[in-house]
Amino acid sequence: MKARAMIWGKILMVVAGCLLLLTGAPAAEDQPKEVLLGGITALSGPAAPWGIGMQNTWQMAVDDINNGGWWWQKKGFTVDGQKYNWKLTVYDHAFDAAKAVSAANRLISRDGVKYIFAFDGGMIKAFQPISERAKVLTVAYASPGKDYINPQNFYTWMYGVDCIAAVIFYPWLEKNTAYKRIAILEPDHWTGHTTAEASRFGISKTQLEIVFDEYFPPDTTDFYPILTRIIKTKPDLIDIGNVDPAARALFVKQAREMGFKGPMYLITPDIANLKSVAGWENCEGLYFLPYEIELTPGQKHIEKVYIERYGEENWIGSLAYLLWDFAFWLTQAIEEAGSFDTTAVCNHLEKMKLKSVFGEPAYFAGQGYYGINRMPLYPYNVCQVQKGQLVQVITGAYADYLK
Amino acid sequence: MEITELIQITVNAISIGAIYALLALGLTLLFGIMDILFFAHGAMYMLGAYAAYYLCTKLGLNYFVALPIGVILIGLIGVVMEKGLFRPIRNDHVAIIFLAIGLNWFLESTGFVVFGLRPKPVASVFTGQAHFFGATISWERAVVVLIGLLAVLALYFFLMKTRWGLGMRAFAEDPLTAELQGISNDTVCSLGFLIGCGLAALAGLLVAPIFILTPTMGSHAVLISLLVIGLGGLGSIPGALISAFIIGIIESFGTSYLGADITWGMIFIFVIIFLIIRPTGIMGVVRE
Structure with a gap:
């Protein structure tokens, strides 16, 4: 009697084990x-x-x-x-x-x-x-x-986005404004060099003239000497595309202090930073790429x-x-x-x-x-600060030169 | 070359030189008195700048009220650091250098956590620009030039004409003899850190409205300071002042005529050649 009970017990254990395996397997598969x-x-x-x-x-x-x-x-x-x-x-x-x-x-x-x-x-x-x-x-x-x-x-x-920005922006600039003379300033590191290269590529698709094309030490906080040199070349627009957010806000502020009133070109702008450091009034005419109002x-x-x-x-x-x-x-x-x-x-x-x-x-x-x-x-949008307001000047453009 | 352009470049050079002199002042004091290269000077400068942000922008204090509060606050932090960290290893100069570098990194990294990732601005105290002979300088820079020069003179006067200054100079000459004359080494070191860190903070507080605040802003500042005090003669305050203006002149004229990307290379080459010819710097002294 006792032996039979043990056999049944073992059978039940095997059955229970099989059931556990059967039910457990899908659960394991469900686990990502x-x-x-x-x-x-x-x-x-x-x-x-x-x-x-x-x-x-x-x-x-x-x-x-x-x-x-x-x-x-x-x-x-x-x-x-x-x-x-x-x-x-x-x-x-x-x-x-x-x-x-x-x-x-x-x-x-x-x-x-x-x-x-x-x-x-x-x-x-x-x-x-x-x-x-x-x-x-x-x-x-x-x-x-x-x-x-x-x-x-x-x-x-x-x-x-640098290359997309340049090939969209510069042909548009040539077609829609009277600006002719472009100054390019980027930090002297790999990112700065490739961004400048992208800007040159964009400008090469136009009749615009590059009047200044240089790099600055990435730690620069005092742009007065560089600005003295840039302003001497009488640029219509300064391209500071990929200057880091902190330095570009300082650059905008100091450029206005030095008397440059023209537009500038900025990729992925940090608006809050520009407002607080450069002052929104100094951002007049700046182009932001890309930037969405909505x-x-x-x-x-x-x-x-x-x-x-x-x-x-x-x-x-x-x-x-x-x-x-x-x-x-x-x-x-x-x-x-x-x-x-x-x-x-x-x-x-x-x-x-x-x-x-x-x-x-x-x-x-x-x-x-x-x-x-x-x-x-x-779709690529570009904004400009006009009379203190952000105005979308390019809407849903594509970088055709890159296709 | 137009005369207006020349004036503008000279004005730029004076402005840059005054800021560099201000940056180097605390560092040269600590080296001159205690013979240590205090790399955390950059972090103190950064803390000073953030003190301006929190006291003026956040608490709404008047800038001229915030100025002494910030200087004293950071100076006291310097005293605490001296007592807690630097005093136990005062005679081990190598350990001090490593500790100061580590402290600088620690404070910078902590800065990101405490102050956030976004750069912080401090509103301009003196708005507008001054114009003369066609050259332009913002009023806030003009004020920094003025206060920077005053700070150099005040420190020089303190060291040369006061009992405390005399005690510090005696300590710099021979700490043991100074101790025997009743000048407490501990007090001199604490005072050195109080003034040195206070000066770094003053530089930070003054340039805060001109530049932008990031936790790493001190790293570049400390490098410039080292260059200034190296050229000026380690520990020499007049030397640091002259050297700051020489570097300012080279930077301003070099950037304006040759380009920013090669100017700093030129400055380093100039300093290296100068130090090969005159290892003690412009006004440094040879110590036994």
């Missing part, structure tokens, strides 16, 4: 797996305000994808029947190329990352031989230099969530919009390609119709400048 998304940016040092802002925005985008926020509308993403969530891991390069290479090595070799978001071009150039050899899809949040965006670097993508729903969402999470003090302005889209495009491409293979994902990304916070249609282009479609184009 984590996929690492690497980040390399400046979390310390002079560029930290940009770098920390990047980390914050990437994290918000990842959270929206994982939790089905904004337009994603579903939790995580699915590849081959398995659900996945992103996990963002960001390393600091302190704007030092050697540290950027260490960070890339760590992400690729130790963490096994296949996708990296990185800032800036100089840092990306330093670790690009490693990332390209490992076929790691790298998104450059940087000025778009031909030296790192080209057909030889198949896995490197970018989200800079924010799109996506841009409103980013601004609201960012300020809620990180505080108004740390809001990075229109830079946040530029940092947003790629996480969604990458996830969509992986899902639609049905694979994490970066070659397949790159091939799919090239053909995708993109949904952008700047509006649609959006797609990858750049063949005309870089020889490969690695730069997103989307």
Whole structure:
């Protein structure tokens, strides 16, 4: 009797175990797996305000994808029947190329990352031989230099706006104003050089004349001597496209003090900073690229969530919009390609119709400048300060020269 | 060359020189008296500038009320640092350099957390520009030039004509003999940090309305200060003043005629060649 009871007991245990396995297996499959998304940016040092802002925005985008926020509308993403969530891991390069290479090595070799978001071009150039050899899809949040965006670097993508801005703005300027003489001033670092190069490319499509074209030490706070030299060349417009937010506000203020009354050209402006440092009255005539008077729903969402999470003090302005889209495009491409293979994902990304916070249609282009479609184009708006008001002077333009 | 242009470049040079002199003053005092290169000077300068922001912009204090409050506050922070951090390793100069560099980085990084990522402005106290012979200078810069020169004179007077100054100079010559004469080394060091950090803060408070405030603003300032005191002669106040104006002149004329990108290279080459020819700097003394 006792032996029979033991046999039945064992049978029941086996049945229960089988049931547990049967019911437990789908539950395990439902659990999303984590996929690492690497980040390399400046979390310390002079560029930290940009770098920390990047980390914050990437994290918000990842959270929206994982939790089905904004337009994603579903939790995580699915590849081959398995659900996945992103996990963002960001390393600091302190704007030092050697540290950027260490960070890339760590992400690729130790963490096994296949996708990296990185800032800036100089840092990306330093670790690009490693990332390209490992076929790691790298998104450059940087000025778009031909030296790192080209057909030889198949896995490197970018989200800079400098080149788009220049090829849209300068032909428009020539057609719609009487300005002829352009002064270009950029900081003496890789980003400054590539931005100046983009401006020269934009101006080369016009009859405008470059009367001043120089670089300044990135730590400069006193622009009086440079302005003395610039004003001597009698420019109609000063292009300070990618001068960092703090220095450009000082530049605007000091340029007005020195008597320059003409317009200036600024990419991704920090309006609050300009108002408080330069004074809004000194911003008269300034061109802001890109700048939206009416924010799109996506841009409103980013601004609201960012300020809620990180505080108004740390809001990075229109830079946040530029940092947003790629996480969604990458996830969509992986899902639609049905694979994490970066070659397949790159091939799919090239053909995708993109949904952008700047509006649609959006797609990858750049063949005309870089020889490969690695730069997103989307409707581009430009504003000017006229009589104290922001007036949209270019609406929904596309950088045709880059196609 | 037009005469107006020449005047403008000279005015720029004076303005730059006065700001550099102001920046270097506290650093040269600390080196002259205590023989230490206080790299955290840049952080003190940054804290001074932020003091202007919080006292004037946030609390709404009058700028001229905020000025002494900020100087005293940061000076006292310097005293606390001297007592808590530097005094235990006073005789180990290498350790002091590493501690000061680390402290500078720590304060900069903390600055991002405490002050936020956005650069901060301080509203102009003196608006408008002065014009003479076609040259332009903003009134706020003119005031910095004036106060900067006054600060140099006041410090020089303090060191040369007061008992405290005499005590500090005696300490600089020979700490042991000074101690035997009743001059407390601890008091001199605390006073040195109080004045040195107070001067760094004064520089920060004065330039706050001209420039823009970021937690890393001190790193560049401390580099310029080192260049100024190196050329002027380590520890020499008149030397620092002359050197600041020489660098200001080279920067202004170089940038205006040759371009900003090569001017700083020229300045470094000039300082290196000068120090090869005269290792003690313009007015430095050789110490045993």
